[in-house]
Amino acid sequence: MILAGLQKNSFIDFPGKISCVLFTTGCNFICPYCHNADLARGEYPARFKLAQVIDFLKSRRGMLEGVAITGGEPTLEGGIVDLCRAVKSLGYPVKLDTNGSRPAVLRGLLEQGLVDFIAMDIKAPLNDYHPFSRDPKIHERLAASIRMIMESAPAYEFRTTCAAPFVNANSVETIARTIEGAACYVLQPFNRRAVCLDPEFNRRQDPTLFPDEMMRLKTLAAPFVRTCMIR
Ligand code: SF4
Secondary structure, eight states: OEESEEEEEEEEEETTEEEEEEEOOOOSOOOTTOSOHHHHHTOSOOOEEHHHHHHHHHHTTTTOOEEEEESSOGGGOTTHHHHHHHHHHTTOOEEEEEOSOOHHHHHHHHHTTOOSEEEEEOOSOTTOOTTTOOOTTHHHHHHHHHHHHHHHOSSEEEEEEEBTTTOOHHHHHHHHHHTTTOSOEEEEEOOTTSOOSSTTHHHHSOOBOOHHHHHHHHHHHGGGSSOEEEO
16 A cells, blocks of 8 residues: 555644544545645655555654555555554554544444544535535435444544535534534534645635634534534
8 A cells, every 4th residue: 555645743633642644645525625735635745655555654653643644545445454553553542533424434443443533524514415425325325424423432422514605604503413412523613725636616705604604603503413523
């Protein structure tokens, strides 16, 4: 397996831990606001072989507390099981970012005890994913991933990027009802300064939700989950 990137230190990618971040390439979604456009398109040059990553992790024992794996969409990577197993065998907890489109891969990782934390994006109400995915059955796969994560992930969070016109009070409340009882729901303000997968997305309109709107969304979602936060 070949990885596109290795960020040596992060304080924000694995909640509560100092981690490094591994980047896979390629994504099966087409989120207009995606900030990792090159990674999502699979155009990012491959840079690290698994053996290099293993050597790096061995050299950071005692300094790093975990490994975050992100993308692109990491569950598309054929070597994801081997990667997680190798990282776990070195004693590092694994955090996986996912769009939730491949519940079978998540099930395999969970059943083998190869992930410690899953962060799944929920971009919109599950029946309203046409701006993000061309898969007509995506809502079924997303629902399966949500159920599985809530039932069997050691730790997890669901996240929504709050960008107009995709996210508003109705959509956030619908998402919160879908994950009712979840341990953690994170609302992420959209960062307008970044370049997007759809370069026009930022230019056509201002997709930013301002702090008072974000607080309103949090107030709407909070009753349905154990913890709701803006990050
Ligand atoms: S934001 Fe969307 S397109 Fe970008 S990597 Fe995540 S799921 Fe893929």
